[in-house]
Amino acid sequence: MLVKQLSIFLENRSGRLEEITGILERNDINIRALSLADTSDFGILRLIVNDPDKAEKVLKKNLIAVSINNVVAVVVPDKPGGLHSILIPLRDSGINIEYMYAFLAKHKDDAVIIFRFENPESAVEVLQNAGVTLISSDELLKM
Amino acid sequence: MIWNEVEKLPREELRKLQLERLKKLVEWVYNRVPFYRKRLDEAGVKPEDIKSLEDIQRIPFTTKDDLRDNYPFGLFAVDLEDVVRIHASSGTTGKPTVVGYTKQDIELWAEVMARTLAAAGATKKDIVQNAYGYGLFTGGLGLHYGAERLGATVIPMSGGNTQKQVMLMKDFGSTVLASTPSYSLNIYEVAKEQGIDIKELPLRIGVFGAEPWSENMRRDIEEKMGIDAIDIYGLSEIIGPGVSSECVEAKEGLHVFEDHFLVEVINPATGEVLPYNEKGELVFTTLTKQAFPLLRYRTRDITWLNPEPCKCGRTTVRMARVAGRTDDMLIIRGVNVFPSQIEHILLEYEGVSPHYLIVVDRVGALDNMEVQIEVTEDIFSDEIKKLEWLARKIENDIKDLVGVSAKVKLVEPKTIERSVGKAKRVIDKRKL
Structure with missing residues (x-):
């Protein structure tokens, strides 16, 4: 139930993000979710794309620092307390969230949130045991 | 391997040889270079006053500014018709420093470079890929002549064209790479991008110089490329590469070829000569050069001298890896x-x-x-x-x-x- 996410190192300079999206466009890679974290000097762009292995290959060819990590796509009820209900089993099991961000499309009527955990495998187990719906890569890309 | 028995001369005999050569040198420049005659006269030193090696301390230093003031040929001690080669070092500020060589100087240079390569462990069986720049820079031709003198096979690649460096290294089976240490890593990276692991190639020795580098960088290079990385030292004013070199046996300090280059370390602020093992500015006197001899030339390089006998059998003093230059500082x-x-x-x-x-x-x-x-x-x-x-x-x-x-x-x-x-x-x- 793990989803591959690309992380890209970006220097803070104008036009850099556009270069990355240009490379993805030319290689026919579609972005399904993204998050940009930044510090005063650099940023990290995190992407979920339709073909992560190809994206990694073409970005590396363009001398861009990129890595692939496993994240978990979690279905969150789109109502007050929705996210809260997901976080409870995680807290109870002592699982730390490194970061999280929302997926662009909706899953039926629910929201999808991407979670990065220190230990994604045990997080998957905890969430599944708590009855939380997770989305596989294949399903995610079809949304 | 030791190229020349003179590298094992007992210290006493070496000092005798140095004194004999120093006397001749002072006389040579006094009679042939107006700049030096004036300098020595001003200091009240006549050639016959040099009676011991310590008497060298009566002679004033020569500096980079002196070279610049006498641009281009003012310090040459022979007529230009006896000069068979000119080199020049890149001047980052103003005019380049120009140096000249007689036929005999070129022979001397090949000799000290053959010693350098032999100290690095190279023999006539080696294939030397020379990635030092050919041209006015002394690195390329200096290494080239030394490798030929050694009897090795030279690939005169010069610097740059990194993809081709990788190709030839692989196809020709180069066993020795001569370049700056930073460029060797550049070659390594390009090879890696092409899926070539230099460790798998026959390359076994790196002869690296022309820029300061650290012990950690040596370890990094040796590990990545599976070679012995040897530090060599020289500067065009003195002769080019071939002034001193590490031996592969110890890799602990660079043996100065003292029968040709008299070495001192001074306090850069006061000019006072420092004892062995004390850090200061490196100063050389070229004992045997004809066209462009220098008395007590201040290199601006910071190091110290170690007189301990080396396990390789050489008796020459070793200078520590140059930590930096007074002008890099x-x-x-x-x-x-x-x-x-x-x-x-x-x-x-x-x-x-x-x-x-x-x-x-x-x-x-x-x-x-x-x-x-x-x-x-x-x-x-x-x-x-x-x-x-x-x-x-x-x-x-x-x-x-x-x-x-x-x-x-x-x-x-x-x-x-x-x-x-x-x-x-x-x-x-x-x-x-």
């Missing part, structure tokens, strides 16, 4: 900083690339030092805190070990310019 908020110190710290970190850039600027009245480091695959993490932790940790090390605070800036891979010759490590934007 940055003074940041009053603290002396050598780029090699920063390099040493960076290479303590697994995965940190040896390509770095130091940018110094002045904001208001305060000097700011920024160290740019490339984010390689090995150190990249998708967690900001890990990258920031690395940057802060290096900053702390610089503060602790160098004594100035610096800002570490992470930059994208391959954005720091790769050198084909001497690496550019410092950009000083201060307008002083």
Whole structure:
């Protein structure tokens, strides 16, 4: 139930993000979710794309620092307390969230949130045991 | 291997030989170079006053400015018709420094370079890929003649054209690479991109010089490329490469070819000669050169001398790896900083690339030092805190070990310019 996410190192300079999206466009890679974290000097762009292995290959060819990590796509009820209900089993099991961000499309009527955990495998187990719906890569890309 | 038995001469005999040669040299320049006649007269020294090696201390130093003032041929001790070769060192400020060689000087140069290569472990069976630049720079031709004298097979590649360097290294089976240490890493990276592991190639020795480098960089190169990385030293004013070289047996200090180059270490501020093992500025006197002899030339290189006998059997003194030059030295908020110190710290970190850039600027009245480091695959993490932790940790090390605070800036891979010759490590934007 793990989803591959690309992380890209970006220097803070104008036009850099556009270069990355240009490379993805030319290689026919579609972005399904993204998050940009930044510090005063650099940023990290995190992407979920339709073909992560190809994206990694073409970005590396363009001398861009990129890595692939496993994240978990979690279905969150789109109502007050929705996210809260997901976080409870995680807290109870002592699982730390490194970061999280929302997926662009909706899953039926629910929201999808991407979670990065220190230990994604045990997080998957905890969430599944708590009855939380997770989305596989294949399903995610079809949304 | 020891190329010439003279390298094992007992110290007493060596000193006798040096004194004999020094006397001849002082007479040679006194009679042939008006600049030196004037200098010696002003100091009240006549050639016949040189009775012991210590008497050299009565002779004034020669500096880079003296060379510049006598541009281009003012310090030549022979007629131009007896000069068979001219070289010049890149002058970062103003005119280049011009040096000349007679036929005999070229022979001498080949001899000391053959000694250098032999000390590095090379023999006539080796295939030497010479990636030092050919041309006015002394590196290329100096190494070339030495390798031929040794009887090795020379590939006169010169610097640059890195893809071709990799191709020839693989196809010709080069066993010795001669280049700057930073360029060898450049070659390594390009080979890796092409899926070639230099470790798997026949390459076994690297003869590296022309820029300061650190012990950690040696370890890095040796490990990555599976070779013995040997530090060699020289400067065009003295002869070019071939002034001193490490031996592969010890790799602990560079043996000075003292029968041709008399070496001293001085306090750069006072000019006082320092005892062995004390750090100061390196000073050379060319004992046997004809066309461009120099008395007590201040190299601006900082090192010290070790007189302990070496396990390789040579009796010559060894100079420590040059830690920096008095003119490479940055003074940041009053603290002396050598780029090699920063390099040493960076290479303590697994995965940190040896390509770095130091940018110094002045904001208001305060000097700011920024160290740019490339984010390689090995150190990249998708967690900001890990990258920031690395940057802060290096900053702390610089503060602790160098004594100035610096800002570490992470930059994208391959954005720091790769050198084909001497690496550019410092950009000083201060307008002083």
